[in-house]
Amino acid sequence: MSRKPIIAGNWKMNLLQSEAKELFSGIKDFVKQYSAEQLPIVVVAPTFTSIAAVESQRCDCGCRNLLFTAGQNCYFEKNGAYTGEISVEMLKDAGCEYIIIGHSERRQYFSETDEMINKKAKAILSNGLIPIICCGETLEQREAGVTDTHIAGQIKAALESLTEEEISKSAIAYEPIWAIGTGKTCDSDEANRVIAMIRNVVKEISSTSAGDAVRILYGGSVNPSTIEEQMSKSDIDGALVGGASLKVDSFTSIIANTMKVAV
Ligand code: PEP
Numbered sequence: 472m473s474r475k476p477i478i479a480g481n482w483k484m485n486l487l488q489s490e491a492k493e494l495f496s497g498i499k500d501f502v503k504q505y506s507a508e509q510l511p512i513v514v515v516a517p518t519f520t521s522i523a524a525v526e527s528q529r530c531d532c533g534c535r536n537l538l539f540t541a542g543q544n545c546y547f548e549k550n551g552a553y554t555g556e557i558s559v560e561m562l563k564d565a566g567c568e569y570i571i572i573g574h575s576e577r578r579q580y581f582s583e584t585d586e587m588i589n590k591k592a593k594a595i596l597s598n599g600l601i602p603i604i605c606c607g608e609t610l611e612q613r614e615a616g617v618t619d620t621h622i623a624g625q626i627k628a629a630l631e632s633l634t635e636e637e638i639s640k641s642a643i644a645y646e647p648i649w650a651i652g653t654g655k656t657c658d659s660d661e662a663n664r665v666i667a668m669i670r671n672v673v674k675e676i677s678s679t680s681a682g683d684a685v686r687i688l689y690g691g692s693v694n695p696s697t698i699e700e701q702m703s704k705s706d707i708d709g710a711l712v713g714g715a716s717l718k719v720d721s722f723t724s725i726i727a728n729t730m731k732v733a734v
Pocket of ligand 1: 714
């Protein structure tokens with residue numbers, strides 16, 4: 472089963488509008504050399520305040536089908552008295568096609584629970600957008616040998632009562648927390664093993680075809696020198712990239728190196 476790879480840049484709480492525009496412009500100049508068929512699906516997740524700046528460039532350059540934007544988070548309610556929150560419909564209205572949910576930083580600093588992640592996934596899918604659902608274990612959990620049970624639990628909860636079709640459209644990002652922003656990449660065979668385990672969980676709770684269709688990315692200190700090996704593995708369908716997505720050269724090298732082995 473061939474799954475189109477996704478390379479997604481999570482800009483986190485970085486870059487003012489002018490900086491976001493500059494970064495986006497460099498990425499745009501790179502992707503414009505290729506067709507959508509040649510490229511992986513390239514997604515960037517700016518801060519909410521920079522989405523409009525990025526979107527206006529995306530509309531101008533005719534690269535709407537080459538580059539996509541994502542929200543870094545959303546709230547599951549449609550609207551109302553939820554000060555500081557942003558709805559899926561608002562992100563859709565701003566131009567986003569993807570939304571990252573359940574990032575370990577949101578779980579750790581903002582108390583995002585599996586139940587909230589499930590509600591967010593449902594809201595995203597019912598608005599026609601694609602969730603990038605993050606999961607991953609801490610170093611303590613890995614050392615205690617509970618990586619697989621912990622991640623299987625996160626995935627089952629996040630996908631609870633989603634249809635086979637909804638799961639097939641979704642993306643999951645396996646991000647070992649100890650590998651995020653630390654420069655310690657997870658060994659590619661081990662990342663592939665965990666990702667294959669996640670795929671089997673999806674098959675078990677939904678269907679074989681949903682498990683075969685769902686895109687499962689790896690995230691955790693991905694850089695231009697790690698991506699080729701990661702993308703050559705059977706079950707790794709792309710990358711969620713933090714630090715290395717903040718520079719044109721490193722992010723576009725990750726895209727270029729992905730194109731060497733997969734797409
Ligand atoms: C992330 O935050 O999703 C991430 C993977 O960050 P980094 O690439 O910097 O490890």
